[in-house]
Structure formats: structure tokens, C-alpha cells
Amino acid sequence: MFTGIVEELGTIVARDDLSDSARITVDGPLVTSDAGHGDSIAVNGVCLTVVEFGEGRFTVDVMAETLKRSSLGALEAGSRVNLERAMAAGGRFGGHIVQGHVDGVGTVVSVSPSENWTVVRIALPDDLSRYVVEKGSITVDGVSLTVSAVGYGEGGTGDWFEISLIPTTLAETNLGITEPGLVVNLEVDVIAKYVERLHSRAGGATHSHGE
Template sequence: MCLFTGIVQEIGVLREVVRTGGTYLFSITARRVLQDIKKGDSIAVNGVCLTVIDFNGNSFNAELMPETLKASNLGDLKPGALLNLEQAVRAKDFLGGHIVTGHVDGIGVVKSIRKNRNAYLVEIGIKKDLTRYLVEKGSIAVNGVSLTIMELYSDSFLISLTRETWNSTNLHCVKTGDSLNIETDLLGKYVYKILKNYFGNKEFVPHHTTINREFLIENGFI
């Protein structure tokens, strides 16, 4: 499994989309993410892990499977679309964001965008079943960008984008109603599964759970 950090290295441009049967071939203009790249390497495109099947000095090609198109917003994109790009993490790299796998959990829809002094506040609607993995002040990847959840609601969350994040990613292009790729925090998924297994297959509300020393020892936290 390849890993990313959610720190966008550059904004690429979707140059061409070639449809062959049930798959798409994306040709993407880029430069920085092509440094030291080789065929078979992974690049996150709007937060989706894609495999490089061909490249030259200023672009690369990647094939999208039907499941990728179904689970992400990539199938809706047209030539000229701006794309957040990030190379897969190498052992020597600085982990500036959080652990991102490039496996999208679902699609979020922009509900509102407003400027607040030197920041941009964006509320994103999601399916309620995704909120089980989220916590306020926790991490989330939106179109491949590592962000912190400012406020969490029953079917949406609020993020605050600094001017730097706004300007250096394709989030500055989004508008109300747009779809965004959402990947919840990997740690949250594991914690949820551990708790669910501990309390049985019935649904539970984690914040009503008593977590004591015995629970932590039994589940390997200490």
C-alpha cells in the first residue's frame, strides 16, 4: 500500500481523457511530481492513488478502473481541470500532514464557502455513516489535501483553509455544489473497528463508551 501525507506538491492540469470500454486514461500535465518517477510508481490525483503507466518530461498517463470512477469525482472531470498532485511518500521524506492512503471513502458536496479574515471557511456535506470516523480537530483529506476538522455536524463538517492552502491547491476553484473526494483518518477507522468488535456488531455511540485501563490493555493501546 502506498502512502501520502496530504501535502499537495503541485497543481497539475488534466490534458486529455481517453475512454476505452469501462476505463479512462488520464493524461496529466505536471513537472514537480515527475522528478525521480518511474513507471509503476504512484501519484495521488485529487487524493486518489493512481499508477503511472507512462510519462515524459512534462506529463504522465494513468489508467482509472471502474471502481475508482465510481468512488471518486475523477469521472466527472473534463480536460483543463486543475488537479492536486502528490508523489507517494519515501522513507526519507518529511511527513508534513497526516497518513493518507489514496483510497477515497466517499464524495463530499460543498454546502457553503465564506471568507473569515485571512481564512476561508468551507462546509462540506457527507453521508452520515462517514461521520463515525471523524472528530473535531481531527484530520481529514479533502481532494487529497490534509486538513483539520474545525466543527463536526451530523451530516457535514467545517474546515478552515489558510491563504497558503487556498492558493496552492485546487480548493480555490471550488464552488457551492461541487463534489470533493473525502478520505477519513486511517486511525479513526481502526479505532472504530476495535470498539465495534469489543462491543459486538450492534451499533454503538463511542462517546458513551467507558474506556478504562483494562480496555486499553486488552486492545493493545498500552
């Protein structure tokens, strides 16, 4: 499990495309400082398994399905990525519950800088819209963020949400270099999905008496 508090802004140093996967090597001295074979590291919010590590770098295998369903398919040498190690059992819970299982991708619609923060509007898939609420939590490229506004089909753009990024987030994550048209990984709040599932099951349940 992760919390969406990015530990390090890493750099893709190599990508080897195979027949049904890709092997990606990432420069990340902090997250590899105590890495071991088989450890989990979130790369732009996607939980990946370390298969090789050393000299401040680690290598992961990314299967074709993940490449297709996330923004990792567009990564290349030189791409900047958000990195977070899996949360230790006794660690501080700084963000919200993040599984590293991307629910879908969104597209940056606009970036509006101001003096103290930057507002980013992101269009999201219709099937994720119901999980996104104002003041709720969402993970964007592995960053735990609070939704500052939502919109539904306004102006023909489809459903969207906004996040307000403080200077620290802009400086220490790849959201600082985001621009309109960029595709980002989205993971909605898992609690919302569980509540929906439980509610749907309860609504269709039948009760038998006398058992």
C-alpha cells in the same frame, strides 16, 4: 502512503474513455521529475499508478469503479488537480496518514471568505460522519486538513463539517476555486477506522479458559 501535503497543482491535458476505464494524462512537471513506471501519484487524493511519463506529464489508468466512487469521473481536459508523490521512507511527515483510498465523496455546501482565511462547509455521507470529529484530520481532494466544526442534521442539510483554509492552501491547491455544489473526494482518518474495528471485535470476542 501519502501525507496530504499537496506538492503541485496539475492540469488534466487529455482523457480517453474506454469501455471499462479511462486513461488520463496529467501535466505535472514536479511530480514527474523523478517518476518511474509503476510509481504511485495521488490525484485529488486517489492513489493511481503511473503507466506512461515524459515531458513533464504522466498517464494513469482509472478503472470504472474508481470513476464512479470518486470525483475523478467528472474530470475533463483543463481540470485542475492536486498532486502528491508517495512518501519516501526517509521523508518528512508533514500532514497525517493518507492512504489514497477514497472513502466517499462530499458536496460543498457553502464557501465563506474572510480577511485571513476561507471557511468551507462540506456535506458528507452518513456512513462517514462518525469518523469526523472537531480538531481531527480529514483529507479533502488529497489535502490534509483539520476539521474546524461539525454539524449533525442541522437545518435539513444532513451531517456536515467545516474546514478553514489559509491563503497558502487556497493558492496552491484546487480548493482555492471550490464553490457550492462541487463534489470532492473524502478520506477519513484511517486510525479511527482501525479503532472502530478493534473495538467491535473486542466487544464480540469470547474467551475460553483452561486452554
